[in-house]
Amino acid sequence: MSKPFDIEIASLTDALDPCCATALRPSSDARNDPGAKSFYIETFGCQMNVHDSEKVAGVLLARGYRPVDAAADADFLLYNTCSIREKAAQKVFQRLNDFKFAAKDNQKVIGVLGCVAQQEGEEIFERAPWVSLVCGSASYRNLPNLIEQVESGGRRVTGLDLDTDETFETEITRRDNPFRAYLTIIEGCDYSCSYCVVPHTRGPERSRASDSILVEVRRLADAGYTEIQLLGQTVNSYRDPSPRKWNFVDLLLAVAEIEGIRRVRFTTSHPNDFTREIVEAIDSTPALCDHIHLPVQSGSTRILREMRRTYTREQYLEKISWIHGARREFSLTTDVIVGFPGETEADFEETLTLLDAIQSDGVFAFKYSPRPNTPSLAMPDAIPEEEKSRRLAVLQERQRQIQIARNEKLVGARFEVLVDTHHTARSQWAGRTTSNRIVNFSTSRENFLGQYVQVHITRSAPNSLIGEEVQGGEAE
Numbered sequence: 001m002s003k004p005f006d007i008e009i010a011s012l013t014d015a016l017d018p019c020c021a022t023a024l025r026p027s028s029d030a031r032n033d034p035g036a037k038s039f040y041i042e043t044f045g046c047q048m049n050v051h052d053s054e055k056v057a058g059v060l061l062a063r064g065y066r067p068v069d070a071a072a073d074a075d076f077l078l079y080n081t082c083s084i085r086e087k088a089a090q091k092v093f094q095r096l097n098d099f100k101f102a103a104k105d106n107q108k109v110i111g112v113l114g115c116v117a118q119q120e121g122e123e124i125f126e127r128a129p130w131v132s133l134v135c136g137s138a139s140y141r142n143l144p145n146l147i148e149q150v151e152s153g154g155r156r157v158t159g160l161d162l163d164t165d166e167t168f169e170t171e172i173t174r175r176d177n178p179f180r181a182y183l184t185i186i187e188g189c190d191y192s193c194s195y196c197v198v199p200h201t202r203g204p205e206r207s208r209a210s211d212s213i214l215v216e217v218r219r220l221a222d223a224g225y226t227e228i229q230l231l232g233q234t235v236n237s238y239r240d241p242s243p244r245k246w247n248f249v250d251l252l253l254a255v256a257e258i259e260g261i262r263r264v265r266f267t268t269s270h271p272n273d274f275t276r277e278i279v280e281a282i283d284s285t286p287a288l289c290d291h292i293h294l295p296v297q298s299g300s301t302r303i304l305r306e307m308r309r310t311y312t313r314e315q316y317l318e319k320i321s322w323i324h325g326a327r328r329e330f331s332l333t334t335d336v337i338v339g340f341p342g343e344t345e346a347d348f349e350e351t352l353t354l355l356d357a358i359q360s361d362g363v364f365a366f367k368y369s370p371r372p373n374t375p376s377l378a379m380p381d382a383i384p385e386e387e388k389s390r391r392l393a394v395l396q397e398r399q400r401q402i403q404i405a406r407n408e409k410l411v412g413a414r415f416e417v418l419v420d421t422h423h424t425a426r427s428q429w430a431g432r433t434t435s436n437r438i439v440n441f442s443t444s445r446e447n448f449l450g451q452y453v454q455v456h457i458t459r460s461a462p463n464s465l466i467g468e469e470v471q472g473g474e475a476e
């Protein structure tokens with residue numbers, strides 16, 4: 001029998017994994033004219049960044065560039081950065097040093113995009129003079145113009161404007177995931193959580209017009225995508241800027257109705273804008289996935305107030321009670337920050353009891369660390385590093401026990417799985433259920449990546465389920 005495997009808690013959902021590096025790779029539809037100028041994009045950060053890079057790649061394809069899969073082969077080298085990581089700027093400058101030699105020898109053009117570009121601004125030119133372009137995400141709509149300036153020999157070209165009500169839309173988006181299409185519906189953030197750099201790096205909240213979103217979803221369905229993931233820093237704050245003025249639920253229902261779309265996900269939701277109508281829409285619409293990622297950050301109302309999260313423990317728990325009361329069995333995941341300045345043992349204990357109460361299927365837990373340009377940077381009562389590590393370990397173990405118990409109850413169940421991975425060494429396939437659970441399974445069939453299959457669960461692990469394909473049980 002092939003060996004099952006399990007993954008870390010942080011991988012259970014891919015909601016906002018802050019520390020993954022991705023290189024955009026050439027796809028079969030990429031332009032492969034060897035005479036064309038080439039580009040390479042290296043991406044750090046969340047799905048929003050990954051999808052931004054897909055759209056930036058689209059801008060370059062439209063200008064006749066061709067993608068390459070090694071920085072050394074590229075004429076235009078772009079580095080899409082993330083400032084959630086600790087010492088983010090320092091790491092960016094280290095990486096830019098790697099690029100320096102390539103730039104000198106081969107006359108490459110180097111650009112820095114994303115949150116660190118916005119945060120450090122023109123300082124990047126001072127510390128890395130071989131960089132020609134610095135552009136934050138709120139200015140991506142100007143990229144064609146900025147790239148033209150760089151192509152004409154421009155040096156120190158910047159896009160650092162945060163004062164915008166426009167979103168970044170492209171004619172072409174070069175998507176790398178063949179099974180799940182990301183689609184940003186809202187950019188920026190109007191909240192001001194005291195630990196977060198996003199309002200400073202991504203600008204104010206701006207939603208994309210519903211018509212334009214639906215046109216893109218129809219195109220994706222025509223291209224064979226069956227699963228759509230709607231993205232936004234606060235995705236459920238969506239407000240249609242067009243005259244029909246749809247809210248988030250209106251949009252969700254319209255996307256779910258598009259022919260060919262079988263699964264619609266969304267991330268990340270803010271508890272303040274999480275309404276009972278969202279739960280009711282999912283409950284009554286099978287194409288809307290029964291998974292909610294709802295970051296709580298702390299179980300203590302006092303700490304939530306210090307974090308400026310705009311809800312209390314009780315208000316969060318009330319929203320969770322709507323999810324627990326739904327007819328469909330929802331999967332829930334959340335984010336927690338431990339060791340926020342001033343967090344007492346009693347505050348931390350409240351976070352643990354909240355995890356017991358909500359019974360989530362995954363927690364992204366982080367130790368607090370201060371970030372530049374955030375109000376919490378100056379807060380007193382910092383928690384020692386060893387204590388933060390202790391709390392994190394305690395929390396992770398508590399959550400692990402919750403997940404073991406929850407997953408054991410799923411043994412014997414049957415799930416529809418969208419197959420997205422083949423582990424050759426283990427002779428196993430893997431995919432996700434509509435509730436975003438990872439299922440590893442064996443089958444005698446071959447070559448069915450991208451298909452929906454029925455899997456009978458035979459064993460469980462803390463972070464995944466293990467099963468066997470139900471022969472003859474293929475979904476349509």
Ligand code: SF4
Nearest residue numbers: 189191193196198233
């Ligand atoms: S809601 Fe808070 S944590 Fe989320 S992006 Fe906005 S400011 Fe940051």
